[in-house]
Amino acid sequence: MCLGVPGKVIAVDGLMATVDFWGVRKQIRLEVVDETVQPGDYILNHVGYAIRRIPPGEIDATLALYEELLRHAEQDDLMAADVRGEIAGAGDDQQ
Amino acid sequence: MTSSNGGFAELKFRDPARARALSATLERLLGEIGRAPVSVMHVCGSHEQAIAKFGLRAALPRALNVIMGPGCPVCITDVPEVDEGVALARQGVRIATYGDMVKVPGTVLSLADVQAEGGKVDVVYSVAQAVELARTIAEPLVFFATGFETTAVATAAAVLQNPPPNLFVLSAHKYIPPVMEIVAEMPDTRVEGFLAAGHAATITGWGVFEPFVERHKLPVVVAGFEPLDILAGLVKLVELIGAGTASVENMYPRCVTKEGNLRAQEQLWNVFRPIGGRWRGIAHVPNGNLRLRDEWAHLDARKQFDIDVNSLWDSAPPTLIQDCICGDIMAGIKSPTDCALFGEQCVPHSPVGACMVSSEGTCKIWHQYGGHPDLGGYGGAVCAR
Ligand code: SF4
Numbered sequence: 001m002c003l004g005v006p007g008k009v010i011a012v013d014g015l016m017a018t019v020d021f022w023g024v025r026k027q028i029r030l031e032v033v034d035e036t037v038q039p040g041d042y043i044l045n046h047v048g049y050a051i052r053r054i055p056p057g058e059i060d061a062t063l064a065l066y067e068e069l070l071r072h073a074e075q076d077d078l079m080a081a082d083v084r085g086e087i088a089g090a091g092d093d094q095q
Numbered sequence: 096m097t098s099s100n101g102g103f104a105e106l107k108f109r110d111p112a113r114a115r116a117l118s119a120t121l122e123r124l125l126g127e128i129g130r131a132p133v134s135v136m137h138v139c140g141s142h143e144q145a146i147a148k149f150g151l152r153a154a155l156p157r158a159l160n161v162i163m164g165p166g167c168p169v170c171i172t173d174v175p176e177v178d179e180g181v182a183l184a185r186q187g188v189r190i191a192t193y194g195d196m197v198k199v200p201g202t203v204l205s206l207a208d209v210q211a212e213g214g215k216v217d218v219v220y221s222v223a224q225a226v227e228l229a230r231t232i233a234e235p236l237v238f239f240a241t242g243f244e245t246t247a248v249a250t251a252a253a254v255l256q257n258p259p260p261n262l263f264v265l266s267a268h269k270y271i272p273p274v275m276e277i278v279a280e281m282p283d284t285r286v287e288g289f290l291a292a293g294h295a296a297t298i299t300g301w302g303v304f305e306p307f308v309e310r311h312k313l314p315v316v317v318a319g320f321e322p323l324d325i326l327a328g329l330v331k332l333v334e335l336i337g338a339g340t341a342s343v344e345n346m347y348p349r350c351v352t353k354e355g356n357l358r359a360q361e362q363l364w365n366v367f368r369p370i371g372g373r374w375r376g377i378a379h380v381p382n383g384n385l386r387l388r389d390e391w392a393h394l395d396a397r398k399q400f401d402i403d404v405n406s407l408w409d410s411a412p413p414t415l416i417q418d419c420i421c422g423d424i425m426a427g428i429k430s431p432t433d434c435a436l437f438g439e440q441c442v443p444h445s446p447v448g449a450c451m452v453s454s455e456g457t458c459k460i461w462h463q464y465g466g467h468p469d470l471g472g473y474g475g476a477v478c479a480r
Contacts, residue, residue: 003141003320004294031252034358047249048221052297058349065321078454078463079144089220
């Protein structure tokens with residue numbers, strides 16, 4: 001539950017953002033994040049809330065771990081399951 | 096080439112050369128310290144997952160002992176807290192909580208047991224899902240809220256967003272910085288430094304550890320979750336231990352600042368107040384539990400329901416649980432393999448203790464990835480998969 005998951009902001013509507021997590025689009029709340037978030041930004045999502053806007057220069061380094069987990073881990077892998085759970089737990093995309 | 100390099104061949108480091116260099120640096124620093132073991136503790140289930148998954152212990156010098164402390168929020172949720180959720184569910188109140196919480200045993204029963212008896216227990220991945228569920232039903236819904244500050248801040252934000260009137264919060268949220276004080280003082284633990292969890296520190300900022308460092312003269316390094324992040328964090332930590340420098344170092348600047356997320360902290364402390372309370376298996380932790388402030392009494396399940404936990408204590412607790420050493424594991428005194436039940440009577444599909452239930456529990460992580468405490472410097476044997 002501590003890991004969170006990064007995603008790319010597609011659209012922002014007030015305090016709600018549509019965020020893409022490896023092809024899965026979710027509604028993420030923006031009440032907690034402490035910077036303005038715009039389409040194209042990457043955020044770190046934790047249980048449905050963006051907790052951090054990832055600095056642009058750090059995106060690749062941040063995504064690397066998750067790429068590894070989501071692409072290569074086996075179905076029952078604990079860490080990958082937690083990341084998938086984070087994605088599943090975000091608000092469903094209403095679009 | 097050091098003895099540990101055999102492990103790297105199979106490890107999926109993004110940059111194997113850098114990993115090797117970091118490991119060699121660790122080996123050199125430990126050699127300079129010249130005694131073993133040097134024990135450090137991390138306090139994060141995700142760190143343990145990464146260490147076990149990527150077989151990091153196999154790549155670490157033998158002299159370095161990396162212990163998982165009380166970093167699993169499900170595991171440290173205390174038995175009486177689970178009992179409160181269980182009692183409410185048995186009283187017919189609908190409960191929503193995170194999946195792992197359902198299976199965690201209370202004194203006698205888990206929420207899963209109550210569900211099997213016909214109790215209404217819903218698994219949610221987030222507080223937002225609990226809010227959505229409450230909106231679609233007429234009956235009261237109690238969100239049994241667990242997790243550290245990263246998760247508590249989401250609960251806080253939901254509380255501040257006018258949740259539907261049938262939603263209540265049973266908070267078992269915990270706050271990490273105070274428990275580090277307790278573990279640092281435990282005579283048997285003998286930890287020389289802490290690796291702090293990157294994402295909890297995203298909220299609190301690394302500055303939150305300064306008073307701790309000042310009081311206990313132990314270094315704290317904030318680290319990220321990639322194998323390389325963890326290795327780099329360990330190098331910094333051992334460097335500080337070797338130099339006898341007690342300071343806080345931030346090795347995860349891409350997510351963590353000194354002040355942290357002030358907006359998140361404001362919401363957290365508007366909704367919660369820290370109070371003392373027990374962490375399962377650890378001790379009473381002053382300021383370690385987060386409870387709703389009085390302004391939110393109308394949402395507080397403890398204030399709005401008569402929770403009858405006494406009725407649960409009529410039946411005897413299951414016998415195996417008495418042999419569970421989860422508490423000692425979370426205090427950093429023992430390892431899962433010290434438990435006679437590990438992998439025998441206690442396995443993930445039939446867990447005895449909380450540490451085998453949660454995906455962040457040390458026992459479950461070790462069971463899946465086959466991690467072992469003595470693998471430091473164990474040439475060639477990679478415990479990941
Ligand atoms: S293996 Fe099971 S019984 Fe033993 S300490 Fe871990 S959770 Fe407890």
